[in-house]
Amino acid sequence: MSLYHEAAEILTSSSDTGGSLKSRVFGKKKGKAPPGQLYALVLETAKWSPVLKEVIEKADILRLERKLTPTLALLLVHDLLLAKGGIALPQSHGLRASVERHKGRLSSEFTLARLRRKAPTIEALREQVERASAGEEANYPRWVRVNALKSSVEEQLETTFAKHTRADSIQDIVTKGGRHIYIDPHVPNLLAVSPGMDFAKVEAYTSGKIILQDKASCFPAYLLDPRSEDGDVIDACSAPGNKTTHLAAILYQHRPEFEDAPQTIFAFEKDSRRAKTLEKMVNIAGSKPITRIGFGQDFLQVDPLSEKYKDVGALLLDPSCSGSGIVGRDSMPELHLPDPPADNRGGKAKPNQANANKKKRRRDEAEEQAQNVLVDDDGNETVVKSEKDLEARLEALSAFQLTLLLHAFRFPRAKKITYSTCSIHSQENERVVIRALASDIAKAKGWRILRREDQVSGLRDWPVRGLVEAAEGDETVAEGCIRSYKGDGRGVMGFFVAGFVRDSVDAGAHDESGPYLRDDDGRIVRDVVGMPVLKSTGKAVALRDGADEEENDDDEEEDEDEDDIDDENDGDDGGEDEWEGISDA
């Protein structure tokens, strides 16, 4: 079966079956076509279908080409007019010929359809199409994290977003037409831009200078705030790698001067296939030199007492969850099929009312069915027929989430942990936090909630906090928890994060933050001539004879090390031109 027949089968079945488009494409048992290509073809064709329907009907090719069904015509005309390589069939193939014969007519109808929509260029039309098909997402900004390892907000404002106008509020981004940009006041290096921009070919995106990441999804790494004195960092559940690469960028920004032994991020991912995506993202983002990926490695099987993890001072836990906070996940745009020629419809000019009603009924049934399928944030589907089913699913998830959190509490040098979900259910959120704090291990090791007043400034200021009732009336815990809700006008997905801290590490594990005083960014405090200030005396280190020269030599070495990181990153980018990007929670 050709790519187009497989795609047509998916498009025609989409109104009858539940489940997400991704699961229907990637879960297909017998297909021959590469799933990535199939998925892109089906999704893009559905997005463009209102325009293509018009083009096909005006060019009248369904009357002229009797073998073409309306669905096949949409798919083939999509590729003829919009795909880089045209129709993916041999030149002699009958289907290809049946559409290419009408290329001239189809192209001019396409131009007319564009002009009727007042789009001066195909790019402008593409933006319209993206916006119209975005569904729920059209009411949200596109969040863009500038990757500090490779670029800066200033550079991106002058290059990628040079033509954007500065907006005064997040509401302006979604309500005003055109291209607007807003600098987020809470999370450093975060921008919001108007929806509808196609990033697939934007250089800053394909080279990892910018990463598409929802604002709320940036909270965990920012809240963890890893410093050089925290030693190594664990990302327990890493793929696709948004938070891993965010951690790397934060470590890079906090890197102390004149110190070697860079920190390591241990990024675990249980699912080997997803670990490959993680690897790709880590490479593109330039985080590879400091990241060790645990391919297919289950965090629960990692021994906290292993020598390898003796310097782990901070952990980020972002486990699988119900994904109930995700905005517009995998929503399939409505398909607009061209009408068959009049004589194929038994001479009637329009589909009759009975048919239209039948179609509507089928659509309603499919929608109802889809609402009963709970798709978690890893794409796994569970049919939820009742409240009881949902409760059982949430109970299973929260038991797993709690186990993970208690495992993290065991790392002997750990002093900070963040726990997050993209769920709105308190069972997966405050309830897990409360149960974790009440555990024997938390009490034995001295773990407590990271209070609001001790949080990084942007999250201290974030107004949406945890639910007091779900936190069993504990206001300190509820205030320490950070929430967000979709649809509340703040432009973010539904999310939850809480931080845990403790004041001292396990007996036997040393505090290795070093002998020198550090500023808020983890940099060593120095006197006017650049000598480091000792914690013990509050005074700068005294110079020995000849030590001045030695220290300068060291400085040069350190600078070279930092350059090495950049060089390696640039080198990595060269081989990754197939990167199509990830956008995620």
Ligand SMILES: C[S@@+](CC[C@H](N)C(=O)[O-])C[C@H]1O[C@@H](n2cnc3c(N)ncnc32)[C@H](O)[C@@H]1O
């Ligand atoms: C919510 S996603 C993580 C998203 C990721 N933190 C990001 O921001 O890009 C959860 C991931 O955890 C992985 N996972 C689930 N259980 C795990 C375990 N026990 N050990 C390691 N990875 C696990 C899943 O396969 C999935 O890829």
